[in-house]
Amino acid sequence: MKRLDLVVPILALLPFLLMLTNASLQAASSTDELGLIPAPQHVERLSGEFTFPQQLTVADLTGFSGVDRVISYLEDKLSEHAGIRCIRTQAKPSDKTAALVLTKSADSSLGEEGYRLEIRRNRIEIQAAGPAGLFYGVQTLFQLMPAQFLGNSGSLPWPVKVPCVKIQDRPRYGWRGLMLDVSRHFFPKEFIKQQIDLLAFHKMNRLHLHLTDDQGWRIEIKKYPRLTEISSWRREGDGHIVGGYYTQDDLRELVKYAEDRFVTIVPEIEMPGHCVAALAAYPELSCTGGPFRVAIEWGIHPDVYCAGNDQTFEFLEDVLTEVMDIFPSPYIHVGGDEVPKDRWQHCPKCQARIKAEGLKDEAELQSYFIRRIEKFLNAHGRRLIGWDEILEGGLAPNAVVMSWRGTKGGIAAAQADHDVVMSPTTYCYFDYYQGNPLTEPLAIGGNLPIEKVYQFDPTPAELPPDKTKHILGGQANLWTEYVPTPEQAEYMIYPRLAAMSEDLWSPKEQHSWDSFTARLQRQLQRYEALGLNYARSLFAPELSTEFDAKSKELTV
Known part of the structure; x- marks a missing residue:
């Protein structure tokens, strides 16, 4: 039998590759050796x-x-x-x-x-x-x-x-944020505190909590107890019960904890879509009357709040009143994304609203919905912020746009003199894979390695100089459809948050990938000391092989 000779044994390569990685990272300047992230001015x-x-x-x-x-x-x-x-x-x-x-x-x-x-x-x-x-x-x-x-x-x-x-x-931007989706999967209060500590350590100053969605409602609203009795829990296909919620005392405790670390918690209450969990408790707020169950499927669901029903606005204003009593944040996030219009098209109340308000279509009905909520928030000294779909049908007068579908929505809003937080999927969605999907935990899709995160610039080059003042900053987002545990959340957030923190804090002209990776060595030592389950994808060698049948050689 003929023996197959390998050009280089694969296992023998691993120590060598790791040694090369360490050697390249150790070739750092004296200031890089300090390992400061984000890099100071x-x-x-x-x-x-x-x-x-x-x-x-x-x-x-x-x-x-x-x-x-x-x-x-x-x-x-x-x-x-x-x-x-x-x-x-x-x-x-x-x-x-x-x-x-x-x-x-x-x-x-x-x-x-x-x-x-x-x-x-x-x-x-x-x-x-x-x-x-x-x-x-x-x-x-x-x-x-x-x-x-x-x-x-x-x-x-x-x-x-x-x-x-x-x-x-000093920081480059005033809004340096992380969004944590606690609706798809609920995370305990102590984990939220840990993330607040880590945000502060990275000089980040916003924690955006996605508190409600189709799959769960996570905030106690005293006037509507069924939101925690029904909307906070879902029965999975295998019969397993998933859920949980934060009491108002829990949230006040988190707000105080964050304030002591100069982090503002921005609450998000989704509307007019992504609300099936709420409709499961109060079906009369829908266009069809239900019945509904808290969703167990991901994606976009057709049922939304009825925009023609005044009871809908009474409910939402009551909810927001309690939200504002808990959260002193000047910004209240109302979602506004991925709103199907089918139910509105076939709803007599919604069509009557369109006619009564002189609206052209369902897109303008969504704009009416957001404007009405914004007027309520403004009357209480707060500003409305929403995903970039709130541009559709006309933007509410004082609204802030969080641009996630690329940067076009943010550019349009800034050119119209609206403030913007940039959060495009291509740089900011931490639920995406960060390495080879074959070796990484299951994720929703996409590919966002830390190198790509480090390339994020919240201010688009095409934005006129006199409009750049409207770019408040940027934000990373962790959606949790495929992130069921705190350990998995840590893995998805770190060390990508280190790159994001530098994007948002450090001067643009000082950005250097080589410098960052050199300093990241020290940061990873800190993560080790903290016991973080951080991703090691950046330093994991990926080997490709090519076999030559004629020479019987395997090239690595």
Whole structure:
């Protein structure tokens, strides 16, 4: 029998490929070695290190009214992870005292979220124009710590040291968000808190909670108890019950937790479509009267809220009143996407509404629906935000557009002087595969590797310069049809969120894939310390083979 000789044995290649990957990533600049993500605006390495004492003097010289939550956060983290006790003072410490000093900046160029961080051998100074800037300075300080600082394993080397640096930093965009779909699959409160912590660590400041959809209603509404009795639960095809909901107290707790970390929770209540779960409890709000069950199938469902029924608007206004009482966010998301018009076309009430309001068609009826809800929200001091379908039939006067079907909707809205959050599927949909589908967990489809995420620029080149001010920022979205567990959610979010955070925070001209991947090494060490189930697709070698039958050689 003839022996088949391989040109290179496949298994022998793996260590070599991994070694090459590490070698290329380690060829980094001195500032890249710090592993800061998102990359600061300006970083200068200084000689020496600051050594943390067991008792650290924290001097607040800012006079900011909201600084207490920053100092409390700092104290809690240093105590929990490093055993360092903080001693507060409002007096300037002597030059001989190893101290962390918070000061107020008069530099308007820093904005509300910018900061300066200077670390010398015996002094750490964070300067900002407000508490948010101080908080992000603290986050950068924590990234300069050894990765073990983030864990609870007791492996942190002592004494704790950080390198001496001078950093000036501010975000490129004010909206730096992540949407988490808790409707298709419900996630526990503690997991949401963990994501808030991680958003803050990445200097992200919006958590958009997709609270309602066809497959589940996740928020307690006291005036309509059937929403949690019926709409929050679904029976799968195998008879298994899936569901859950957050009480109003749960959500207030999350809002406070997020506020302490400078994250705003933006609630989304879907309308006029994606509402089958609500119709299962209150079928009279539909065009047909039902009956309905909470959906177990993904996709677009034909039944929507009846736009010709005043009871629909009474229900939604009651719901939104309770939502606004829980969430102080200036923005309330109302969905507005993927609304089939079939039921409206055959509904006498909807057709009567079209005639009474002088509307042309069902597209304008959807615009009427959104405008009516926007008027209600505006009267309560809130702004409506919706997916880009709210452009159809005419955009409500003060609405903000979240552009997901590419960038065209966002461009059209910005050109009409509406504010926009860019969230196109091609760069921002974290439910897409991030590696080879043959080796990745089942996903909804698409392909969004971290390299593609890193190419995201929320401001389209074709947008006129005088309209770019309307681009508030961008947002990653994790839809959870195929994400049933917190562990799977972590896998889909990280490390892609690291790339997204840099897209939204760091100056565009500083973007460098080589620099990012070098810094990502340190970030992954931090993820390890945190115990995150992050995806390793970026560093997983993909081998292709070609067999030459004539020479009996297999080329890898």
